[in-house]
Amino acid sequence: MTASGTDTRDALLRRMSDYGELPAMGKSVSEVVRMASSEGDSVQELASFLLNDVALTQKVLRLANTVCYRTASGAPVSTITRAIFLLGFETVKTSALAMLLVDGMKGRRGQHVRNELAFALCASVIGREMARRTQFKDAEEAAVAALFKNMGRLVVAAHDHKLYGEIAALSESEGISPALASTRVLGCSFDALAESVLRGWNIPDSIVHSLAPLPAGVLKPARSRSEWMQQVAAFSATLATMLSRRGAAGEPAQRKALLTRFGPALDLDDETLTELLEGVADEAMALTSNSDITFAESEDEEAPAAAAATPVAAAVATAPDPLADLRLEAPGQPAADERHPSGKPVRAREMLMAGAQAISEMIASGAGGLNDLMFLALETVYTGMGFRYATICLRDVQTGLYKSRLALGAATPRLQRGFAYAAAGNKDLFFLSLQNNADLLISDASTMKIASLLPVWHRTMLPEARSFIILPLVVGGTPIGYLYADRDVTAPEGVTPEETAVIKMIKAQVIARISAR
Incomplete structure (x- = not known):
């Protein structure tokens, strides 16, 4: 030397x-490399990581819909969870690493x-x-x-x-x-x-x-x-x-x-x-x-x-570019680009339906466990409706608290740790939803009527929530949990009857899977 x-x-x-981008890229790369397919919740961990990066999510979905990966049914892949189950954990993981490497070097x-x-x-x-x-x-x-x-x-x-x-x-x-x-x-x-x-x-x-x-x-x-x-x-x-x-x-x-x-x-x-x-x-x-x-x-x-x-x-x-003649075909374009000002996709119903179909296929094939199915349902609602944050909370038998089991979106780790609340005693929106098994779809949480029914913990922990949904999970007449998702803006476009029907279908799929345990 x-x-x-x-x-x-x-x-x-x-x-x-x-x-500066090189160390940042290294942090993301090492995080993906660390994920091991042998661990029970690795699918959810990888899916959560990808969903936190919109550009990376779109690339993985686009890859899953190319000719060489297309499913036999020809149905478009619209969720990261389904992409992982169809392509395989390692295929998605390595592809994501490759895309991170490319994105990290694009400035050069x-x-x-x-x-x-x-x-x-x-x-x-x-x-x-x-x-x-x-x-x-x-x-x-x-x-x-x-x-x-x-x-x-x-x-x-x-x-x-x-x-x-x-x-x-x-x-x-x-x-x-x-x-x-x-x-x-x-x-x-x-x-x-x-x-x-x-x-x-x-x-x-x-x-x-x-x-x-x-x-x-x-x-x-x-x-x-x-x-x-x-x-x-x-x-x-x-x-x-x-x-x-x-x-x-x-x-x-x-x-x-x-x-x-x-x-x-x-x-x-x-x-x-x-x-x-x-x-x-x-x-x-x-x-x-x-x-x-x-x-x-x-x-x-x-x-x-x-x-x-x-x-x-x-x-x-x-040599001529070997990629020049490649034509990617992605029927249906699963990542909807056109959105309402609230962030809700214009094609919300189609995205929700694709997710519901993926859930049905997972149930029929026996692939994945209950957590995987709940995560797929959560991701479908989260992406299909364009929410900022989404979580599934289940009742802890010992404490009686509803604790966050799965979560996606903004500030996920902090919010997930804080989600541990009772839904009893006070007649707030969460209590009423669970006791009456009523799905609540709130377009504007700032109205006096809605604001007065919000529990203190929600106003304290999620003061920026301006529109949200609560989907109670009730088995045999007993509330066992709920799916919650919100945005930090109002959603004046609301939820159409067709979208509501698909959301109810997804909720029913989750409850049926829980009941079958």
């Missing part, structure tokens, strides 16, 4: 530290950044497909490892495109590997730089270790999950490079080299490689296109020679 290389690396790290313009992002997304899809073909436990982490395999190159491209071009030019002119070229210029390899970034994001060691370089030559079958993940991350990166080249996936020399190195270790032959390519091509294109990787380029930003110096950059720069 030379003194100049160390100075260059340190200057780059300082520049990255000054880029340039063809090199676009190339590296496309490479990362493609590699993640390959890693996920490889995870489906192994018996190793928690193999899905391989998709995350593959996504981060080129993190070192990506951050250099994003924060110093001239430095990125210098490394590429050195690699080409002297015929040395990008790892050696980056070490000469940066004072550390791309892999070491990636490790530094990921450790700063608190990414698990199992993923960071899998990014380490493999020995040269033919690889042997892995003796551990850790070694297998390392092989899959490298294989995914190599195959992603092939896919980015025009026709490279079909070139005998390229295929032979890939199978010679990775075939014995990953149990791949020419036939299985062809199957793998068929399985990932459409999905990779859909994910890349859906992530809106359309970075503007300036004429003097990067020289063509630098772009041609690395395999992925050369392939994408010289």
